[in-house]
Amino acid sequence: MEKTGKIAVIGDGESVTAFMAIGAAVFGVNDEYDAADTLRRLAKSNEYAVILVTENYAAKMEQLMQKLKERPYPAVLCVPGATGSNGFGMKGVRKDVEKAVGVDILQ
Numbered sequence: 001m002e003k004t005g006k007i008a009v010i011g012d013g014e015s016v017t018a019f020m021a022i023g024a025a026v027f028g029v030n031d032e033y034d035a036a037d038t039l040r041r042l043a044k045s046n047e048y049a050v051i052l053v054t055e056n057y058a059a060k061m062e063q064l065m066q067k068l069k070e071r072p073y074p075a076v077l078c079v080p081g082a083t084g085s086n087g088f089g090m091k092g093v094r095k096d097v098e099k100a101v102g103v104d105i106l107q
Helices: 013-022 032-045 055-069 088-101
Strands: 007-011 025-028 050-054 075-079
Touching (some): 013 050, 032 050, 050 055
Parallel strands (some): 050 075
């Protein structure tokens, strides 16, 4: 498996367009089912080192996100969408930090 440094972004069209400026591959989706299918396909392809998913979709497919985060490659992370953060991303960071150090240090 050849690993690349490519970045993919999954989310609504308005949210992902800005990522084109940094050279990321953008995948505009219409709903959480389309987002989940796209995420599975991209993760399986091994074409991307990092896959960013906007929080609004990541929150709706939390189990899939968690399953993929357990794998070392690709890194699957969530980012705020065009409308701002809904807190889902920070919740995930808080959970990961607490798991790593045994206590919530981000209070």
